[in-house]
Amino acid sequence: xxxxxxxxxxxxxxxxxxxxxxxxxxxxxxxxxxxxxxxxxxxxxxxxxxxxxxxxxxxxxxxxxxxxxxxxxxxxxxxxxxxxxxxxxxxxxxxxxxxxxxxxxxxxxxxxxxxxxxxxxxxxxxxxxxxxxxxxxxxxxxxxxxxxxxxxxxxxxxxxxxxxxxxxxxxxxxxxxxxxxxxxxxxxxxxxxxxxxxxxxxxxxxxxxxxxxxxxxxxxxxxxxxxxxxxxxxxxxxxxxxxxxxxxxxxxxxxxxxxxxxxxxxxxxxxxxxxxxxxxxxxxxxxxxxxxxxxxxxxxxxxxxxxxxxxxxxxxxxxxx
Numbered sequence: 001x002x003x004x005x006x007x008x009x010x011x012x013x014x015x016x017x018x019x020x021x022x023x024x025x026x027x028x029x030x031x032x033x034x035x036x037x038x039x040x041x042x043x044x045x046x047x048x049x050x051x052x053x054x055x056x057x058x059x060x061x062x063x064x065x066x067x068x069x070x071x072x073x074x075x076x077x078x079x080x081x082x083x084x085x086x087x088x089x090x091x092x093x094x095x096x097x098x099x100x101x102x103x104x105x106x107x108x109x110x111x112x113x114x115x116x117x118x119x120x121x122x123x124x125x126x127x128x129x130x131x132x133x134x135x136x137x138x139x140x141x142x143x144x145x146x147x148x149x150x151x152x153x154x155x156x157x158x159x160x161x162x163x164x165x166x167x168x169x170x171x172x173x174x175x176x177x178x179x180x181x182x183x184x185x186x187x188x189x190x191x192x193x194x195x196x197x198x199x200x201x202x203x204x205x206x207x208x209x210x211x212x213x214x215x216x217x218x219x220x221x222x223x224x225x226x227x228x229x230x231x232x233x234x235x236x237x238x239x240x241x242x243x244x245x246x247x248x249x250x251x252x253x254x255x256x257x258x259x260x261x262x263x264x265x266x267x268x269x270x271x272x273x274x275x276x277x278x279x280x281x282x283x284x285x286x287x288x289x290x291x292x293x294x295x296x297x298x299x300x301x302x303x304x305x306x307x308x309x310x311x312x313x314x315x316x317x318x319x320x321x
Contacts, residue, residue: 006306007064011073014053014060015080021049022081025140029147047286050136053077054290055297057102057132058125061109063307074106075099078135085146094142098135105131121295129290133283140279145272170245188245192238196226 024046031042057077064070079099082091105128112127113119170188178186186195200222223240231238234251235258242250301307 001306004066007066007069010056010060011064011069011076014056014073015076017049017056018053018077019080021046021053022136022139022143023084024049026081026084026143029140029143051286051290051293054129054132054136054286055293057106058109058121058129058290058294059297059301061106061128062113062124064110070106070110071103074102078102078132078139081139082142085142091142094138098138101131101135101138105129105135121298122291125287125291125294129287133287134280137276137280137283141272141276144275145268148268148271170248186244188243188248190244191240192227192230192242192244192247193223193240195244196223196230196240200226 028043028046057074060070060073060077064073078101079095082095082098085091107128108131109124109128112124116123170186185198227238227240230247234247235254236247236250238247298307302309
């Protein structure tokens with residue numbers, strides 16, 4: 001097969017893999033708002049696709065000799081997925097920044113490949129693959145921001161304080177609360193009515209009130225009264241079937257929005273910025289896996305004789321007296 005045909009095929013595979021990977025990430029973004037982060041299997045496919053994309057991106061940067069084709073593969077891999085989100089006018093600064101990072105990453109890796117006396121996948125990757133993951137983080141953050149814009153302001157606030165945080169707070173404070181209230185059980189999975197009913201029964205028992213049939217009706221009335229008082233105190237609506245963790249989470253979100261006031265409209269932007277740094281941090285282990293994946297791909301291509309070893313003479317420009 002002619003070298004240009006192989007280079008074209010590699011460019012096409014790189015762009016196609018990137019488009020598919022970032023489409024998976026676009027589809028996975030609602031999971032961050034729904035609080036389904038504990039289901040790691042939901043992110044297995046997007047993560048694997050991103051690792052494969054990074055591996056092919058490295059191969060394209062190294063082995064595609066035609067500058068225009070190499071630049072096309074790099075810019076297409078990052079630029080085309082932006083078309084999954086609209087409007088395009090607001091995308092232009094993010095598209096430009098991401099594409100420039102991708103082009104610079106490909107250029108640096110190709111230059112490292114040309115100037116190295118021996119082939120080292122890790123050394124070549126270090127020259128530019130982190131920049132690719134930075135561009136990928138910008139793209140993923142844009143998807144995240146767009147998904148958040150489709151929801152109300154409560155969603156952005158809830159992302160800043162995820163539901164698991166309030167559940168953890170309840171678990172930490174459960175023992176002190178049990179000792180203070182005398183209740184046998186307090187957990188995030190209890191409903192509001194279960195907690196209030198247990199508290200009412202405990203107080204009635206301490207006062208020596210026996211729960212006859214009429215007393216049970218009194219418990220029901222007291223329950224409704226305390227539930228309404230609880231809801232008014234924290235500015236939320238309750239029907240009693242909500243779990244304690246959910247009710248506390250809603251109360252915290254409502255109070256935070258009251259504190260922020262008009263600044264609450266900037267929460268989607270703040271959340272997207274926080275997501276960018278979080279995503280960028282997560283890409284570090286993905287970078288290591290991508291380097292290993294690229295090395296395995298190169299070995300497979302050499303076995304299939306698609307990539308071959310050859311001797312080349314390198315000319316280096318140096319300063320001299």
